[in-house]
Amino acid sequence: MTVPSTPEQNDADHPSPRSINAGKSNPTIYDIARAAGVNPSTVSRALSNPGRVSATTRKLVEDAANQLNYHVNSFARALHTGSTNTIGLIVADITNPTFFDVIRGAETTTSGRDYTLVLADSSESALTELTAARRMMATVDGLILASPRMEDEDIRAMASDKPVVVINREVSGVSCVIPDANKGISQAVRSLAANGHKKLAFVAGPPQSWMSARRWHGVEAACEWSRLEALRLESAKPTVDGGRQMARAVLASGATAVLTYNDLLAIGLMQELQAAGVPVPDHLSIVGFDDIFGADFTSPPLTTVRSPLRECGALAAERMLDRLNGIPEVIGTIHAETELVLRGSSGRLLTI
Amino acid sequence: MTVPSTPEQNDADHPSPRSINAGKSNPTIYDIARAAGVNPSTVSRALSNPGRVSATTRKLVEDAANQLNYHVNSFARALHTGSTNTIGLIVADITNPTFFDVIRGAETTTSGRDYTLVLADSSESALTELTAARRMMATVDGLILASPRMEDEDIRAMASDKPVVVINREVSGVSCVIPDANKGISQAVRSLAANGHKKLAFVAGPPQSWMSARRWHGVEAACEWSRLEALRLESAKPTVDGGRQMARAVLASGATAVLTYNDLLAIGLMQELQAAGVPVPDHLSIVGFDDIFGADFTSPPLTTVRSPLRECGALAAERMLDRLNGIPEVIGTIHAETELVLRGSSGRLLTI
DNA sequence: TTGTAGGCGTTATCAG
DNA sequence: CTGATAACGCCTACAA
Numbered sequence: 001m002t003v004p005s006t007p008e009q010n011d012a013d014h015p016s017p018r019s020i021n022a023g024k025s026n027p028t029i030y031d032i033a034r035a036a037g038v039n040p041s042t043v044s045r046a047l048s049n050p051g052r053v054s055a056t057t058r059k060l061v062e063d064a065a066n067q068l069n070y071h072v073n074s075f076a077r078a079l080h081t082g083s084t085n086t087i088g089l090i091v092a093d094i095t096n097p098t099f100f101d102v103i104r105g106a107e108t109t110t111s112g113r114d115y116t117l118v119l120a121d122s123s124e125s126a127l128t129e130l131t132a133a134r135r136m137m138a139t140v141d142g143l144i145l146a147s148p149r150m151e152d153e154d155i156r157a158m159a160s161d162k163p164v165v166v167i168n169r170e171v172s173g174v175s176c177v178i179p180d181a182n183k184g185i186s187q188a189v190r191s192l193a194a195n196g197h198k199k200l201a202f203v204a205g206p207p208q209s210w211m212s213a214r215r216w217h218g219v220e221a222a223c224e225w226s227r228l229e230a231l232r233l234e235s236a237k238p239t240v241d242g243g244r245q246m247a248r249a250v251l252a253s254g255a256t257a258v259l260t261y262n263d264l265l266a267i268g269l270m271q272e273l274q275a276a277g278v279p280v281p282d283h284l285s286i287v288g289f290d291d292i293f294g295a296d297f298t299s300p301p302l303t304t305v306r307s308p309l310r311e312c313g314a315l316a317a318e319r320m321l322d323r324l325n326g327i328p329e330v331i332g333t334i335h336a337e338t339e340l341v342l343r344g345s346s347g348r349l350l351t352i
Numbered sequence: 353m354t355v356p357s358t359p360e361q362n363d364a365d366h367p368s369p370r371s372i373n374a375g376k377s378n379p380t381i382y383d384i385a386r387a388a389g390v391n392p393s394t395v396s397r398a399l400s401n402p403g404r405v406s407a408t409t410r411k412l413v414e415d416a417a418n419q420l421n422y423h424v425n426s427f428a429r430a431l432h433t434g435s436t437n438t439i440g441l442i443v444a445d446i447t448n449p450t451f452f453d454v455i456r457g458a459e460t461t462t463s464g465r466d467y468t469l470v471l472a473d474s475s476e477s478a479l480t481e482l483t484a485a486r487r488m489m490a491t492v493d494g495l496i497l498a499s500p501r502m503e504d505e506d507i508r509a510m511a512s513d514k515p516v517v518v519i520n521r522e523v524s525g526v527s528c529v530i531p532d533a534n535k536g537i538s539q540a541v542r543s544l545a546a547n548g549h550k551k552l553a554f555v556a557g558p559p560q561s562w563m564s565a566r567r568w569h570g571v572e573a574a575c576e577w578s579r580l581e582a583l584r585l586e587s588a589k590p591t592v593d594g595g596r597q598m599a600r601a602v603l604a605s606g607a608t609a610v611l612t613y614n615d616l617l618a619i620g621l622m623q624e625l626q627a628a629g630v631p632v633p634d635h636l637s638i639v640g641f642d643d644i645f646g647a648d649f650t651s652p653p654l655t656t657v658r659s660p661l662r663e664c665g666a667l668a669a670e671r672m673l674d675r676l677n678g679i680p681e682v683i684g685t686i687h688a689e690t691e692l693v694l695r696g697s698s699g700r701l702l703t704i
Numbered sequence: 705t706t707g708t709a710g711g712c713g714t715t716a717t718c719a720g
Numbered sequence: 721c722t723g724a725t726a727a728c729g730c731c732t733a734c735a736a
Contacts, residue, residue: 040713042722076427078728097646139468382729396730
């Protein structure tokens with residue numbers, strides 16, 4: 001009862017009137033002030049603004065703080081300063097492996113700079129997204145939107161309130177980070193052309209997808225350049241299952257090479273084709289997009305255009321943090337480069 | 353300089369004195385009070401405690417709030433109430449696909465109950481984890497630890513402060529949610545025995561892993577029951593690469609069936625074996641563990657013991673939220689069942 | 705049912 | 721360099 005042996009013990013010694021900090025509540029700067037024999041405001045300064053206080057009293061305060069196991073109450077701080085060292089990340093679909101890497105990238109750089117990451121998922125719904133975004137805006141210093149589904153207007157509205165960075169979509173007037181599909185697509189198409197292919201099918205993603213449209217344009221351009229015939233096939237869903245369902249259409253199209261909107265489609269397509277006895281890549285070359293986790297688990301492993309998702313997450317977070325730390329905002333789009341990852345699912349066409 | 357054309361411009365127009373809410377700061381209950389012609393405290397009640405206020409004034413207040421686009425300042429609220437509607441999730445390695453599902457599960461149930469999820473990663477380091485945990489404890493209502501690396505003591509210490517739920521590990525005195533390997537393992541071993549296998553190799557995970565030890569015990573027990581010989585092989589790393597490196601040892605062991613600590617090992621092992629010309633499952637059956645994303649991308653698709661990671665995340669979050677909402681804590685372990693997912697990588701042994 | 709007043713823990717301003 | 725003191729926005733006895 002007398003000698004405190006562990007720091008966990010509450011030092012309910014002198015049951016002085018008023019703010020008996022004995023309870024379970026955390027120590028405050030007042031407690032430290034009393035312990036160190038200085039004024040609370042001095043404690044605040046010593047702790048958050050060292051340099052504006054004498055070395056001796058600072059030491060005094062710091063010791064007292066450690067001894068009492070003090071931690072700032074960030075709410076109280078936030079109440080006054082308005083900033084929380086927290087940034088929000090909303091992804092369109094937490095179920096989609098594409099976003100895992102984005103999350104990783106963002107988490108790594110935020111935590112590396114001592115910020116906290118708050119995560120939410122919009123389930124591909126503009127409304128859910130808007131709700132989540134609004135809720136977050138209240139508690140967060142800035143917001144990163146990965147493949148947002150809401151209107152440009154809404155995004156700009158949020159951006160006028162707090163820093164916003166958008167990944168995977170271009171919204172004018174807002175900082176954006178997007179993978180630039182062109183380089184990777186050119187490489188893919190050139191590789192295919194070099195292997196004797198003449199006709200390429202692009203399996204598109206969701207009609208509303210900004211990215212899908214963009215990738216198709218890239219394919220068209222690259223094919224024209226390489227003198228390949230390009231045709232576009234519409235998929236029902238950008239999933240493995242959706243890919244399976246495309247097998248017939250792909251076969252019917254007469255194309256000898258396929259580039260898909262994403263890896264999931266490519267994997268499903270390959271599975272179905274192989275089940276039907278079509279050798280890959282001997283009779284049909286398949287190239288995916290993104291290089292998601294598991295893209296190399298297939299046999300043959302999937303050739304794909306790597307989208308630097310992780311880097312995008314990291315870049316977005318960096319832009320965000322830079323801006324929060326006073327570096328003036330750079331409005332506009334950063335392009336992260338894509339590149340072809342040549343694996344086994346594409347190659348020379350064998351004459352049948 | 354005169355006409356703002358983009359929303360990014362700061363509207364520092366009339367530097368009017370005092371709380372003219374025209375600035376950029378958010379409306380407060382005072383603003384609403386003024387607009388509705390009532391007292392701020394009434395606004396507070398109307399908004400957070402409807403029922404203790406007349407229906408008419410409540411309507412009045414709500415309308416004013418909507419019109420001003422009011423949102424509570426959760427810091428101010430937290431400062432007073434101590435709770436933030438936020439829960440923290442720390443995963444051992446955000447790079448490991450195993451945790452994706454945990455994150456999903458947790459995110460889904462938290463956001464479904466209007467809580468916010470804060471995410472951090474410990475990079476498999478006890479120290480990093482402790483730091484992250486401490487930082488979070490300050491701002492969060494409760495903490496979920498997925499495969500924590502810190503000492504039991506530390507975990508219990510945090511648990512004595514705020515609600516803590518642990519996933520994938522058992523810590524006495526703390527709520528835990530872990531997949532119960534036994535059922536799935538029994539199913540796997542029985543299936544293997546039924547297919548004529550006599551000798552099973554278990555490829556273990558990291559030596560310190562609580563889970564790896566547990567799984568090995570399950571394997572031993574099940575093999576004894578099914579009269580299979582069980583032997584244990586140590587892997588260097590629980591990754592695809594680590595799996596590749598195990599191919600020789602597996603072959604040398606004389607086992608005809610392999611159960612691995614996780615899917616990554618199984619996939620690597622299978623790749624290497626196939627590259628060496630060993631037919632799977634005809635000469636060797638391979639069974640993984642977890643059923644991570646991509647486990648069915650391989651050919652043959654991987655037979656595996658499914659670990660309900662997503663469910664674990666969800667369960668942990670539910671326990672957490674229940675407890676935060678007054679339902680008394682249930683200390684102890686919840687076991688989520690595992691089950692065998694029979695796919696193509698295991699089967700009858702073909703006589704050579 | 706509604707208004708008044710004080711406090712939650714920090715930071716920031718202003719004197720000393 | 722340090723001490724008082726007023727916000728920050730909300731909640732909650734207590735009083736009307």
